[in-house]
Amino acid sequence: MDEQWNEMRRQELVLRESFIKFNRFVRENQEKRDRADTKIKEERDRQAHRLEEIKELEEKLLYMNDIRDRMKKHVAEYKKYQDYLDRVIIETGEFHSISEIFNRYETLIEARSILSEHQDKNLELLEEKGTEMHHMTESKSQKIMTLNNKLAQLQARRDRAEVQARKWETIVAEIKVTAAEKNLEHTQVKTCCWNLYQQICKRKDIPVTVSKDDVEQQLDYIKRTILELKRIIKVAKKHATK
Template identity: 30%
Template sequence: MTSDLEERVRAAFHDKLLLMKIPEKEDDFLPSGCCLLEKRREETEVEQALLAQKEEFQMKMESLQHRRQELASKEKQLKEAVLKFDKFLKDNDAKRSRALRKAQEEQQQATQRGREAEHLRQEITRLLSAKEKLQQRLKAHKAFPEFLQKVVAKAEQFQEIPELVGRFQTLMATQAKLAERELVNREAMEEEHAHLQKYVEESSNQILQQNNQIAQLQAQLEQAQIRVHKGESIWNRIQNTAAEKTLQVGQIKLAAWNLFQMVAKHRKLPADVPQEDTEAQLDAVSVNQTLQEGHEFSE
């Protein structure tokens, strides 16, 4: 900024020199010493004016710097005030939130204490009722201690009532264990009975299936017996027919043998044909019959 001011001063001085009137004649010129003094005087004036402007500018700059510092200080103070105010607002909000939360907590605690008080009143009422019932039971059972005292006095096994009560509790515990054991045994017996029932049912089903299979096999056996009976009847018929055929064959063979013997004896044929060879016997008889018919035809 100082350089700009110097430049403006130099420009003004230059313009002033240009605006100065130059004499047209030589007579108008001053002596060179006077001109030099005049120039020095003007230069001094200009330097003084420049120095005054510099001092003024310096004072303005110092004033401006001082004002800037004041503004910075005020800005800092303002920021601190804003921060303090913001902190105050935040603290106020936090205090307000804590107050509201505390009020809600106190209200909840009051409600909880009210419920607890109501519960305690109900509990006191219940305890008073239980106390009254216990007092009535105590009054009703007042005769039992006297009875127990008489029992202890008569019994030689017990010296005091607690011993008698302890013995009774032991017996009750034993009875409970026995009852529990009986329950376990009963459950085991019921389980075994269930297993037995299941086994009986499975066995019954198996027996039923086997009976069905036996009935099927019996029906198959009856069918097979019927087929066997039919086969035996057929076989018997076949055997009877075979016997009849065998008898007929035997008779035929016997007749053929007798016929062969008669023909052989009558015609004096050789009897070297075996008795079992019926076919040869019939062939011989047939040949003999053919020869006889030819002889008769020739005659």
């Protein structure tokens, strides 16, 4: 009985160990299967991704081929312009490359833009100056009208002044004539005084001491001489009556 019991226990242990091994085997197989499924899925995903990349690359290739064809077409179209620019470089001798021509073109465009801006500013300034000139012209016109009125008044005053001036010119001319006559008379009187003074000095047998231009002294001497003669005549008349 004990032997049977021990045998059963031994078989149970063997069976349990076999079950554990089988269970481990099943679990390992399941893990391997899961890993295989994961790898298969990853490989499928990788293949799908590669197919998408291939499709994108094919589309890009088609796009690049289209661009290449269009670029070839543009190059063929613009080849004549390049040939023309090459002839410009050769014939002018002013440029060494096409880029220099483009640089000159950009410089000229920039200069034209600057000149256009300056022209616009000058036109604006000209318009402003025109407006200022218009206002100034109106102001000057009013001033000119005022000055014309003043000029007319001054013209009238000048005409009146000219009439007065002609009147006074006539008076001055008459005064000059009178003065000339008086001057002539004065000269004649001076000459007579001088001659009379000289004759008196000669008759008295005395030297001439008064200058020719000192009419006052001459008249004074002549006056004294006349008074002396009057006294002499008076005395002579008294003696004659006796």
